[in-house]
Amino acid sequence: MPIASQVPANGVFEGVPWAEVAPILASALVRELASDVVLAQPGGSSRQVWFVLSGRLAIHIDSLDAGPVDWIETGGCAGELAALELGPRTDWIVTQGPCTVIELTRGDLLALLEGCHRFARNLLMEVARRARVANAESVRRQRNATVDGLTGLYNRRWLEEFLPRLVSRAQRAGQPLSLAMFDIDHFKRLNDTRGHVVGDHVLAEVARVARRRFRPGESVVRYGGEEFTVVLPDTDLEGAWRAADRLRQALASTGIALPDGSHIPPVTVSGGVAERRAGESGTDLLDRADQALYRAKAAGRDQVLRDPE
Numbered sequence: 001m002p003i004a005s006q007v008p009a010n011g012v013f014e015g016v017p018w019a020e021v022a023p024i025l026a027s028a029l030v031r032e033l034a035s036d037v038v039l040a041q042p043g044g045s046s047r048q049v050w051f052v053l054s055g056r057l058a059i060h061i062d063s064l065d066a067g068p069v070d071w072i073e074t075g076g077c078a079g080e081l082a083a084l085e086l087g088p089r090t091d092w093i094v095t096q097g098p099c100t101v102i103e104l105t106r107g108d109l110l111a112l113l114e115g116c117h118r119f120a121r122n123l124l125m126e127v128a129r130r131a132r133v134a135n136a137e138s139v140r141r142q143r144n145a146t147v148d149g150l151t152g153l154y155n156r157r158w159l160e161e162f163l164p165r166l167v168s169r170a171q172r173a174g175q176p177l178s179l180a181m182f183d184i185d186h187f188k189r190l191n192d193t194r195g196h197v198v199g200d201h202v203l204a205e206v207a208r209v210a211r212r213r214f215r216p217g218e219s220v221v222r223y224g225g226e227e228f229t230v231v232l233p234d235t236d237l238e239g240a241w242r243a244a245d246r247l248r249q250a251l252a253s254t255g256i257a258l259p260d261g262s263h264i265p266p267v268t269v270s271g272g273v274a275e276r277r278a279g280e281s282g283t284d285l286l287d288r289a290d291q292a293l294y295r296a297k298a299a300g301r302d303q304v305l306r307d308p309e
Contacts, residue, residue: 040091042089043088076126084110166231185269202256207222254266270304274289
């Protein structure tokens with residue numbers, strides 16, 4: 001079948017005068033492919049480019065098991081950026097179902113770009129679309145890496161990454177920075193007696209109350225297990241203690257409704273707060289807040305202690 005009759009009228013070839021691309025495409029390799037054929041993989045050759053005549057290709061980043069992050073539909077192009085840069089490939093390109101593609105070389109692609117302005121414009125728009133998809137995927141991956149799936153709070157990785165930046169900012173501005181740490185009293189007993197489903201519900205409810213009790217810009221973090229951290233920029237020790245104790249009182253005065261309609265008694269929390277000292281690192285600040293937390297637990301729980309106190 002002549003290749004002219006197979007080239008789709010949409011995508012990168014939309015509105016392209018056939019006479020301008022015929023000398024290059026007429027001798028191109030047309031490949032009829034089965035499903036799950038790997039056309040490219042990370043580190044592989046970067047000299048091939050594929051135009052989809054029918055079917056579609058899947059783009060995978062982390063692994064083939066992670067699922068596609070994008071698809072190249074009929075009329076689309078795959079592999080062009082690696083070919084133009086002659087850099088190593090960073091993703092997998094795999095057929096999803098039977099697929100027909102034109103396989104061109106880097107030289108063919110350059111000839112198309114130089115010889116047909118409409119083709120170059122269409123390809124630029126396709127690249128821009130995929131860049132938007134890649135940016136959205138990057139944001140999603142970053143969020144998944146730094147947000148706790150159960151509570152929706154930032155996780156410990158986020159704290160370890162951003163606390164040093166917040167410390168540097170506070171130091172440059174000469175502003176206070178405080179941390180509050182708290183954990184749920186007797187949480188293991190709750191898990192053992194009521195089960196992990198109820199325990200998870202309690203964690204999510206504590207996180208919900210904490211988000212509502214702290215101001216915008218004060219970041220609540222699930223530090224691990226039943227332990228939470230709150231970062232309080234522009235807040236001194238006394239202000240941090242008052243904020244943390246308000247949370248303690250709110251939790252202690254409110255029962256928790258379970259999904260089945262039953263209720264459990266309020267939970268109590270123990271907490272510790274510390275304010276950054278001149279020249280102190282985020283790790284040192286975190287350690288002092290943690291020590292204050294454990295003093296509160298040793299002193300009988302259901303209280304918030306300042307460091308030093």
